[in-house]
Amino acid sequence: VGPGFENVGVWSTAVDHAVGSGTPEFEGATCTTRGCDLNAKGFNSIVETLTEYDQESMQLAFDIVEGLPGFVLSARSHWQVVALTDSTSTMNVTSTVQMKPFLGSLMGGAFKRNANRIIPTILEDLKVYAETGDVSESKRKRMEVLAKK
Numbered sequence: 001v002g003p004g005f006e007n008v009g010v011w012s013t014a015v016d017h018a019v020g021s022g023t024p025e026f027e028g029a030t031c032t033t034r035g036c037d038l039n040a041k042g043f044n045s046i047v048e049t050l051t052e053y054d055q056e057s058m059q060l061a062f063d064i065v066e067g068l069p070g071f072v073l074s075a076r077s078h079w080q081v082v083a084l085t086d087s088t089s090t091m092n093v094t095s096t097v098q099m100k101p102f103l104g105s106l107m108g109g110a111f112k113r114n115a116n117r118i119i120p121t122i123l124e125d126l127k128v129y130a131e132t133g134d135v136s137e138s139k140r141k142r143m144e145v146l147a148k149k
Helices: 005-011 101-132 137-148
Strands: 015-021 033-040 043-054 059-066 072-083 089-099
Touching: 005 015, 005 033, 005 101, 072 101, 089 101, 101 137
Parallel strands: none
Antiparallel strands: 015 033, 033 043, 043 059, 059 072, 072 089
């Protein structure tokens, strides 16, 4: 997740392609921003900027700085790997989204449902990739669809 921040498109079903850019601002990071072409309802592409990165504590945070729907004012995500034993861990993900008052109340429910649908897939994709080095079945199927285009 950390050292491969810009490689999310390799393993995540939700991201068709990602590219990192910018001189890293945090020790151990490989870039400052990443651009992602998405496979997510309501989104085409986004740009994210790292706002926190700590390899030792296995956590990072990023803001989506471009590509948000018009009713979203800001979006931030914080990811942390927490070791449970020497051979197991869990991933804690916290996403914070601030919406415009009126439009957010109209569109926020659909936005939340979409996020609640896709986040479990992303976490399963990451689990499979971290444990095996291979992509999940979901990502493999998405790659087949993209190859036919």
